[in-house]
Amino acid sequence: MKPRVLSQLKKGALLNYVTIFLTNVIGLLMTPFILNHLGKNEYGIYLTVGALVGTISLLDFGLNNTTIRFVAKYKAEKDKKGLENFLATTMILYSIISTIVIILGAIFYNYIDSYFTKMTPEEIEIARVIFVLLIFNLAIGLPGGSLTGMCYGYEAFVFPKALNIVRYLMRCLTIVAVLSFGGKAIALVVIETVFNILIISITAYYVFKKLKIRIKLHEFSVKFVKHIFSYSTWIFVFALVALFQWKAGHWVLGRVCTPEVLTIYGIGILLGTYYGAFSTAISSVFLPRATQMSVGNATGEELTSMMIKIGRISFIILMYILIAFIFLGRQFVNLWVGGELGEEGSYESWIIALMIMVAYTLPLIQGFGNSILEAKNKLSFKAILYLSFMIIGTATGAFLAKPYGAIGMMSGSISGWLIVQNVMNFYYHKTIGLNIIRFFKELLNKTCLALLIVVGLSYFVNYIPGDGWVNFVIKGTTYTVAYGLIIYFLGMIDFEKELFKNSFKSVLNKVNKK
Incomplete structure (x- = not known):
């Protein structure tokens, strides 16, 4: 691999982790600030209309990821004409998609008041303005996103990722300034629109001036269009799965509940997605390893061994977060957004986030299994299974939402997740050849006893007298030290202890060099 490409990959990976860290930490700080300035009703409208427009974004049909694949292919083949023609074809497709987005937006605009039955006339007007702005964002954002795909296809990872970080930081600063001077939900969407236009313009300059990419239609072929969509089909199906996982609840609750309930649900979802980010950052690194092992015809037992190694590391990290959230999470959510949601609202958000974390834990621990499926090109079964049960889960949640609100909606959704996993x-065990029984035995080896001790200790830590942030920090610090010591001496195997020691030594060496 060329040094420049290797450098781009390393720097791109580093920027990925920086992005995850920033979005999680700054997101936690920004959420109560935004909620406090908008109020729970307007914040709920902002979240729900965003989720609704996010549904229409599915019309991308996976073309963005497809762009990365085809650009890389034509570049590797040094087929300049083929690349130009592919990009021109996709831009025609994006023009058609953007036109459809605007038409669908215009149609739904006239039914906003009849869809959001629990909103006041003033709230409906806010929803209308937000909806129009977000539809415009989507119409320009879909083709604009393909520009980033072109960068990735050219293995130019640093510029778009660095630009995304700058955009995130500048956007946050602008939001703080605008809300401090009295701005509301509509102002947030205007900010988003301005930044979208700027980022698309800057990326376009980089793509066409620096990377020297040209777009030219040499031949329009229906057969070629079918070929493009045949690749993007499963990407589209997984986008549907994510939609039903994270956004479908907003559609249902937007129809039957007040904006306040939508905010409670949205806060719970937000915390649940932060939980997943920690493990995904680990498992995503191992896709190349899964591909190498699959290409090298690794046995089921060899793949299981790798899955156990990665799974145990994820398990130790996730259990630290989950156990802390079980015992200290209610206090945290109450301190974090309780002033805006009230005690009952923050309690419901905590329950929703906890439900997501519990249901999400096993899929995250077995994230390497998904990498194996991708490497073996066997994602179709999982895609169809997930989509089927996500739809069933959403329908069940819709049935439970009327009597039980946001908690009822989430109960239905996670029932689908649990069945699928x-x-x-069984599929991993019978079809892929992974030894799932061995996986669970070795996953719980030593960790089971250690975690039981941690749970018992955490129960008493929770009773340290006092309240407020100082009390929470004392509890959190006590829990963290106890968890670290118990897991290290009682829960880790030799490989994990060595990994921890080497990581710690590496950090010390870097500090000493400085």
């Missing part, structure tokens, strides 16, 4: 374990 159990079915997937």
Whole structure:
């Protein structure tokens, strides 16, 4: 691999982790600030209309990821004409998609008041303005996103990722300034629109002036269009799955509940997605390893061994977060957004986030399994299974939402997740050849006893007298030290202890060099 490309990959990976860290930490700080300035009703409208427009973004049909693949292919083949023609074809497709987005937006605009039945006339007007702005964002954002795909296809990772970080920081600063001077939800969407236009313009300059990419239609072929969509089909299906996982609840609750309930649900979802980011950052690194092992015809037992190694590391990290959230999470959410949501609202958000974390834990621990499926080109079964049960889960949640509100909606949704993961374990075992029984035995080896001790200790830590942030920090610090010591001496195997020691030594060496 060329040094420049290797450098781009390393720097791109580093910027990925920086992005995850920033979005999680700054997101935690920004959420109560935004909620406090908008109020829970307007914040709920902002979240729900965003989720609704996010549904229309599915019309991308996976073309963005497809762009990365085809650009890389034509570049590797040094087929300049083929690349120009592919990009011109996709831009025609994006023009058609953007036109459809605007038409669908215009149609739904006339039904906003009849869809959001629990909103006041003033709230409906806010929803209308936000909806129009977000539809415009989507119409320009879909083709604009393909520019980033072109950068990735050219293995130019640093510029778009660095630009995304700058955009995130500048956007946050602008939001703080605008809300401090009295801005509301509409102002947030205007900020988003301005930044979208700027980022698309800057990326376009980089793509066409620096990378020297040209777009030219040499031949329009329906057969070629079919070929493009045949690749993007499963990407589209997984986008549908994510939609039902994270956004479908907003559609249902937007129809039957007040904006306040939408805010409670949205806060719970937000915390649940932060939980997943920690493990995904680990498992995503191992896709190349899964591909190498699959290409090298690794046995099921060899793949299982790798899955156990990665799974145990994820498990130790996730259990630290989950146990802390079980015992200290209610206090945290109450301190974090309780002033805006009230005690009952923050309690419901905590329950929703906890439900997501519990249901999400096993899929995250077995994230390497998904890498194996991708490497073996066997994602179709999982895609269809997930989509089917996400739809069933959403329907169940819709049935429970009327009597039980946001908690009822989430109960239905996670029922689909839990069923799917159990079915997937049979699939891994019978079809892929992974030894799932061995996986669970070795996953719980030593960690089971250590975690039981941690749970018992955490129960008493929770009773340290006092309240407020100082009390929470004392509890959190006590829990963290106890968890670290118990897991290290009782829960880790030799490989994990060595990994921890080497990481610690590496950090010390870097500090000493400085």
